[in-house]
Amino acid sequence: MKEGFIEVTGGKVWYVIHNQQATGIPLLVLHGGPGSSSYSLQGLKDLAINRPVILYDQLGCGKSDRPEDDSLWTLDRFVEEVGLVRKALELNEVHILGHSWGTTLAAAYYFSEPEGIGSIIFSSPCLSAPLWEEDQKKNLTLLPKEIQETIKRSEANGTTDSSAFQKAIEVFNDHFVCRLKPYPEHLKQGKHFRNPHVYQIMWGPSEFTVQGNLKSFDCTERLAEISIPTLYTCGRFDEATPASTEYFSRKTPNASFHIFEKSAHMAYIEEPEQYRQVMNRFLSQIDH
Incomplete structure (x- = not known):
């Protein structure tokens, strides 16, 4: 395991590489949020069997710097940040796995810098802020009236x-x-790695009404431009609903789709073995 810091616009971001010496195409993981850190995704180090697996904390959260300049919290700057991380770690060829907001970032990065990306995994995708908001309002109706x-x-x-x-x-x-x-204890312990302020600026005060600068983000009609192998996954009870996730997959030419039947939004924790199997199978098929 190797860890360190990379200079990006606004400060330094922390990264960790698992199984750096492996010869397979590396996997770069983009965490959710915005502002949630890679803490909950550390179990994905188990994907580092034949390939390096790289996680990093986006600027503003986790072990990375937390500058107070609110102009930094934009999709364009985070896209630039992915490129700087990739350049610093010499990831000329790379697979990308994004989770939740990380799929927003993965898509936006691919549309700006597609060269050398072997595949994308959209795990519990948020590829349309208006559709996400619509889905959460539907999910809300499934809860008790008082809630x-x-x-x-x-x-x-x-x-x-x-x-x-x-x-x-x-x-x-x-x-x-x-x-x-019970809710996993280690997730409670990682709460201090989050930065709600970044979430507030980019998304808003809650999941249900997007008020931040991602309000109009919707790349649905650009999914047809993704020419590389793509895997869409979600939980059966996910915020990223099976209906919307499958809809995105149908819009993408070379895509496959998988539902984790016992999971909500955190299948990598709720069904870790199944999650690893699905990811490894997809990546291995591409490598071979």
């Missing part, structure tokens, strides 16, 4: 920092983010 009313009232009154809203969000998360009970 729905608390969330709607808090958003309308601007009280999304209230304890009532936070408790309602916990119920939502138990259904659509991570269904493991």
